[in-house]
Amino acid sequence: MAAVHGDAHGHGHDDHHPSGIMRWVTTTNHKDIGTMYLWFSFAMFLVGGTLAMGIRAELYQPGIQILEPELFNQFTTLHGLIMVFGAIMPAFVGFANWQVPLMIGAPDMAFARMNNWSFWLLPVAATLLVGSFFVPGGAAAGGWTFYPPLSTQGGLGVDLMIFAVHILGASSIMGSINIITTILNMRAPGMTLMKMPMFVWTWLITAYLLVLVMPVLAGVVTMLLTDRHFGTSFFNAAGGGDPVMFQHIFWFFGHPEVYIMILPSFGIVSEVIPTFSRKPLFGYSSMVYATASIAILSCVVWAHHMFTAGMPTVGQLFFMYATMLIAVPTGVKVFNWTATMWRGSMTFETPMLFAIGFIFLFVIGGFSGVICAIVPIDIQVQDTYYVIAHFHYVLVSGSLFALFAGAYYWIPKWTGRMYNETLGKWHFWLSMFFFNMTFFVQHFLGLAGMPRRIPDYNLQFADFNMISSLGAFGFGLTQLLFLYIMINCIRSGEKAPQLPWDGATTLEWTHLPTPAPYHSFENPPIVK
């Protein structure tokens, strides 16, 4: 990814930029910033992954072995926060930075300098999160959802987490305003909204969701902060507040948030599947409407995370029906992808493998989602390993697999070099195997009654936990292979042809040299 440096040709005087570290600190170039986002998110993925390895190591056998309960809770909390806010979200923003201008024929992002700032906030927030392990009392231990009153009890680590969430929220809002403005104002002549690539569409909708809900998150953590230090009682019943109100506000952010993490994956997969099927995306406009419907519905389903908190019967029924309804537009997307593949002329390079793996496993996560939507069943599986399995099927084999698909798909455009196809396929098949080994058995654990967020468990859960832990270690190691493949590609990959994927039709492939020059589309292309 770093190889764009010095590869620009034919632009002469435009290419002056500082070199060395100052290039990265001061850059306003969307490609540099995209690259930094991607490396940052991968680093955070490894940190969050290391925490996951700790969790699975403790759960390898019954009994307390390596993590005392309090430290175990810190690991689960920070694993969740780092993966959601540090790994998955910034990775998608990295893709948006690289790809949105290239795919709509714009020279850069609309607010180039703000773009720099929204990236450089991230390492600050990450330092607060990771550093909180080393303050007195340790990191936040109330779960990534930090429900009060438990989170009011914590020490300095909770305050550091609150500030980190503030900073990450500010970064996300700036990033999404930038994306919205770029997409709405900087499209090449002739590229109407309904001609935009699906990836751009999904990011436009995602960015609106972010602008809608990130302030809500900022609000709720601020209320928590004042409850902790300034004598307010928003969430303290003794002072007239209500702990359940926190859950309502948090999930009003939190549920759209899960779609923020999945809609751009839909976009990536909707680019990859047509390319390798050599056939246009089936039902483009219904895909756009389905994405928009999912985004709108995602704002009215939040209380399905709270069926056991107690709410009126009509409340439970409303949130059950609304949640089940999301299966309809999601189903439309899956059917459209299938119809795109149908009677195509398919090849199965690594991006396509990850895209098909995504659909296959995401649908399993979707089914367990429908099952969780049904109130009586949810009351049984809520806060168990079933839910852990469900959301890892949508976040790991969903978001993460789509990110891998996107990385393999666009790396030739970014670096001008090809990755090693054999190793890429190994990466896919090992990920697929170990992912299912880790998470499939967790459905059974949850059904049989193992609660989440516990460091120790009854002997009846021992065998599945051991399988799950072994799978997790394998999955973790497999991701180092991805790091190797990417470094190998950037350093010494074979030179990529001008059009490495013969089915690709979007602007970055048809109108730009490979690798993309440092400054691209200074004169906008004409889209017919």
Added chain:
Amino acid sequence: MRSKLVATLAGVLALAMYSSMAVGSKYNLPEPQSIIARETYDMHIWVMWICLVIFIGVFGVMFYSVLKHRKSLGYKAANFHHSTTVEIIWTVIPCIILVVMAFPATKTVIAMKDTSSPDMTIKATGYQWMWGYDYLQGEGEGISFFSKLSTPRAQVQNKEPKGENYLLEVDNRVVVPVGKKVRIILTANDVLHAWWVPALGIKQDAIPGFIRDTWFTADAPGIYRGQCAELCGKDHGFMPIVVEVMEADEYTKWVAAQLSASAVKTSMHVENK
């Protein structure tokens, strides 16, 4: 020949899936012991079947396509890219399936929420990290005790072998009579907890400063075990719930024993003053 093989394999797979659903608590929800748990269990199996059929349908088509429509087999790509008719069909059919799923669920939700006219009422209070129980109304009114994990610390630290009910055993069980509607009122003293007994089909958060309620009617005598299901701090994994369901006459004896024991305690308390 080949289609026969496919049919056989599909049959074996379906049978394996079905039997894995039926083998009991290791792969599925625990054996239900109340009407709500029974309805939930059946609903889960029913929804799983629907999901399985859709799964086989969708991925049957997709993998047929993956196998046949390959460039390496010389398959030439078609160029169709939309059809309003099929879009409408595959929007409407899922809606119908969802209605079919939602109908029985709605009936169960309404039944679950009906905590009216119980035979007895017990208040459960969550503490960091144990449960307190107060029998408020019905036979046993006035009984009150705490219920803590009874698994020795040495077992947790791997210094002693772990027993069968490791982490699922308590010093004082909640005792209730069989076949009676028991209303559980929940609250908490410090942070959120959740009172969960899988076999009885109930889970309800306990919220400090607020009262929530739920109910169950146990079908058969027995001992049913559960755990706190809402993260409540360091020892969240170490505050189990054990419900012992007794025949009516045994329950009466238990109540008498409890009440006389607490009477002795009270009188001793008075004398000591």
